[in-house]
Amino acid sequence: VPPESSNLTIYSDNHNPSLATLGDTLNIAITANEPIKDATITILDFPQVMSVNGAVASIDVDVSKDSTEGNVSFNIVAFDLAGNSFVVDQTNLFSSNVMIDRTTPEVQYLNVTSNNSEPEIAIAGDTITVTLQASEQIENSTLQILNDNILMTINNDIASATVTVLQNSPNGPL
Secondary structure, X not given: OOOOEXXXXXXXXXXXXXXXXXXXXXXXXXXXXXXXXXXXXXXXXXXXXXXEEOOEEEEEEEOOOOOOOEEOOEEEEEEEXXXXXXXXXXXXXXXXXXXXXXXXXXXEEEEEEEOOOOOOOOOOOOEEEEEEEEOOOOOOOEEEEOOEEEEOEEEOOEEXXXXXXXXXXXOOOO
């Protein structure tokens, strides 16, 4: 009787485990309902041998410059101690899928204004607002302005921040 998988996980060591970028590591593990003898995985277009420990087969795979963007696809072929095989692919995934994103976001739109009656000028006490739109969803953006690092407010692909001009702020363009 061929073994069956009882659990399959894939995640990235990226701060967001469902995304991976160049240099991140994908962690894949499958648990069968009986001990496994051999297991191989074809992932990121390359066949690789998985480590086997009892009923668990696992592997760590690095995302390289040759890795295709999009959802990670894979196919696992494993054998029980008697030599019966079973095949698992991402359609049998019990946890969330992982997507490779190697594209650096680009700024599509940038607006810098002040609340001064002349929005292109700011004096002490005025507030400067910086808004940008990126080519994709962004997170954790920091604006460096007037010798300050300000965490920007993020809404999908839009980031914005405000800063008040101080008396000792430098003169000149930002």
